[in-house]
Amino acid sequence: QVQLVESGGGLVQAGDSLRLSCAASGYTFSNYAMGWFRQRPGTEREFVAAISRSGISTTYADSVKGRFTVSRDNAKNTGYLQMNSLKPEDTAVYYCSSGRSYSYQKKSQYDYWGQGTQVTVSS
Numbered sequence: 170q171v172q173l174v175e176s177g178g179g180l181v182q183a184g185d186s187l188r189l190s191c192a193a194s195g196y197t198f199s200n201y202a203m204g205w206f207r208q209r210p211g212t213e214r215e216f217v218a219a220i221s222r223s224g225i226s227t228t229y230a231d232s233v234k235g236r237f238t239v240s241r242d243n244a245k246n247t248g249y250l251q252m253n254s255l256k257p258e259d260t261a262v263y264y265c266s267s268g269r270s271y272s273y274q275k276k277s278q279y280d281y282w283g284q285g286t287q288v289t290v291s292s
Contacts, residue, residue, distance in 0.1 A: 205219070
């Protein structure tokens with residue numbers, strides 16, 4: 170069955186870096202764009218970044234632009250989110266997802282979801 174498994178979350182200090190991974194199985198990973206979302210306590214799940222099927226095109230939320238980098242390795246069926254210069258407001262559960270277009274920024278537009286990984290940034 171379709172499965173997306175995030176890893177790499179943890180507790181870090183402001184200014185530190187983390188790299189999240191998303192391992193996909195059960196479907197043709199390279200046929201789908203990949204998105205990253207996050208959900209902070211008491212808020213809706215929000216778009217963070219997305220990457221096209223080939224990995225050539227990317228898009229980012231303004232709040233992470235210049236600090237986060239999304240990438241993928243289709244040979245390994247794995248996507249990544251490199252997060253640098255982390256801030257306390259980046260604290261959230263981070264989710265990876267697969268959808269038809271990297272231009273999609275609504276969670277309803279994505280077909281498959283992981284279970285999420287917690288990222289906590291202390292000040």
